[in-house]
Amino acid sequence: MYFDTIIKGGRVFSSEGSFRADVGIRGDKVMDLGRTLKSSKPANIIDATGKFIFPGAVDTHVHFQMLQGGVRTADDFENGSKAAACGGVTTFIDFAQQVPGYSLSSALDHRIFEAEDRACIDFGFHMVITDWKQRTRSEIEKIVSRGVVSFKVFTAYKEEGLQIDDGVLHNLLDETAGCGGTVMLHAENGDLIESLTEEMKKEASYRDLGAYALARARPAVAEAEAVSRAIKWAQVTGGHLHLAHISTMDAVQEIARAKNNGCIVTAETCPHYLLMTEEHLLRKNGHLFATCPPLRTKKDSQRLWKGLKEGTIDILCTDHCTFTRRQKDKWKGEFTKLRYGLPGVETLVPITYTEAVGGKRMTISKWVSLVSTNPAKLAGLYPRKGAILPGSDADLIIFDPRAKARISVKRLQTNVDWYPFARFKLKGAIEMVFSRGELVAENGRYVGPEGRGRFLKRKPRGK
Numbered sequence: 001m002y003f004d005t006i007i008k009g010g011r012v013f014s015s016e017g018s019f020r021a022d023v024g025i026r027g028d029k030v031m032d033l034g035r036t037l038k039s040s041k042p043a044n045i046i047d048a049t050g051k052f053i054f055p056g057a058v059d060t061h062v063h064f065q066m067l068q069g070g071v072r073t074a075d076d077f078e079n080g081s082k083a084a085a086c087g088g089v090t091t092f093i094d095f096a097q098q099v100p101g102y103s104l105s106s107a108l109d110h111r112i113f114e115a116e117d118r119a120c121i122d123f124g125f126h127m128v129i130t131d132w133k134q135r136t137r138s139e140i141e142k143i144v145s146r147g148v149v150s151f152k153v154f155t156a157y158k159e160e161g162l163q164i165d166d167g168v169l170h171n172l173l174d175e176t177a178g179c180g181g182t183v184m185l186h187a188e189n190g191d192l193i194e195s196l197t198e199e200m201k202k203e204a205s206y207r208d209l210g211a212y213a214l215a216r217a218r219p220a221v222a223e224a225e226a227v228s229r230a231i232k233w234a235q236v237t238g239g240h241l242h243l244a245h246i247s248t249m250d251a252v253q254e255i256a257r258a259k260n261n262g263c264i265v266t267a268e269t270c271p272h273y274l275l276m277t278e279e280h281l282l283r284k285n286g287h288l289f290a291t292c293p294p295l296r297t298k299k300d301s302q303r304l305w306k307g308l309k310e311g312t313i314d315i316l317c318t319d320h321c322t323f324t325r326r327q328k329d330k331w332k333g334e335f336t337k338l339r340y341g342l343p344g345v346e347t348l349v350p351i352t353y354t355e356a357v358g359g360k361r362m363t364i365s366k367w368v369s370l371v372s373t374n375p376a377k378l379a380g381l382y383p384r385k386g387a388i389l390p391g392s393d394a395d396l397i398i399f400d401p402r403a404k405a406r407i408s409v410k411r412l413q414t415n416v417d418w419y420p421f422a423r424f425k426l427k428g429a430i431e432m433v434f435s436r437g438e439l440v441a442e443n444g445r446y447v448g449p450e451g452r453g454r455f456l457k458r459k460p461r462g463k
């Protein structure tokens with residue numbers, strides 16, 4: 001047997017455990033794993049003695065090249081995907097948003113066109129539905145057959161034209177249940193948020209709250225209530241409900257209960273909800289930390305960690321959405337004009353490894369399941385992604401567990417001039433990142449060819 005590359009002597013991790021093995025790569029696939037692999041032809045040999053080999057992370061929630069209120073995010077597909085690669089993320093799933101009055105297919109075509117030849121790692125899309133009617137409904141199966149198996153909707157953002165009602169959510173769950181699709185939900189009670197915002201604006205003193213007003217206008221109960229209502233519809237339809245960016249302990253409780261009752265519900269959370277609290281919004285530059293749902297309390301973070309450990313929360317992802325200081329500064333003290341979103345794709349792996357494994361919250365394998373295997377499975381990409389197995393895409397990370405580093409805004413690839421986790425102390429460091437057998441990042445620098453990423457057709461559930 002011959003290989004193009006052999007990664008020798010490392011410890012290979014999966015969601016199940018770890019073992020010492022050489023990894024033999026041919027073309028874009030993992031060909032073999034073994035104690036001492038030899039190639040019948042000359043191969044590129046990489047010495048990984050003392051290193052950990054992880055499957056590349058799969059970030060199922062990013063926003064590259066997105067418009068928010070007419071303002072474009074700082075990271076486009078090219079730079080965003082390079083940042084991802086530098087941070088050990090080898091697959092990302094972004095969003096294609098339906099233009100009201102138009103088909104889902106046209107939105108998907110447009111988004112694939114934008115990302116193709118620009119994205120540097122493999123990618124997929126969730127389909128955002130903004131205009132639910134018979135024509136949209138009849139398109140669901142076709143979109144699933146095109147490899148887009150998840151449909152994102154919102155129970156908030158009425159003004160932006162995104163908020164759906166219970167009838168639509170019910171029908172969408174019902175429709176997707178039949179073809180193995182998933183409904184991904186941004187769960188916040190939009191009507192409650194709207195009413196609290198209006199009430200708050202009646203009192204002139206709300207401006208004194210600064211960015212913290214966001215936490216008042218979008219309280220924990222807005223999330224928990226929307227989650228529990230959506231779970232009801234998942235229960236009666238038998239559809240798969242995936243809850244995006246869960247931030248509160250009450251929502252975690254609801255999800256735990258639903259899972260115990262056999263409801264097909266899964267959930268994700270993001271590093272910012274685990275590592276930061278609403279007190280960041282009280283800071284002088286608190287507006288930089290605005291995101292939706294907003295940052296919560298220490299108690300919420302603790303329950304989220306527990307949820308990850310016990311399996312109530314299935315995925316760690318980032319909701320990466322970048323705005324520069326200048327873009328964020330435009331709010332001028334008016335919380336309804338805050339620019340929402342935090343960067344994260346480049347630091348998902350190093351930060352969550354440090355906190356989860358270094359912080360002794362869980363085993364390395366459990367952490368691998370959260371950043372790679374589970375998201376790949378839920379996205380319909382496993383075992384092509386999310387595993388180091390013969391036949392899998394050779395997407396992997398060579399990680400030095402003994403290294404120490406600090407996050408430095410200047411050294412990051414991502415196009416922001418500030419960072420929520422600046423100066424964060426890291427345990428371990430990513431040395432090399434491979435995508436389909438190709439070295440794409442080394443010591444935090446992108447070294448791969450341009451625009452090499454491919455659109456991934458994902459499999460529906462149970463297929």
Ligand SMILES: [Zn+2]
Pocket residue numbers: 061063319
């Ligand atoms: Zn998002």
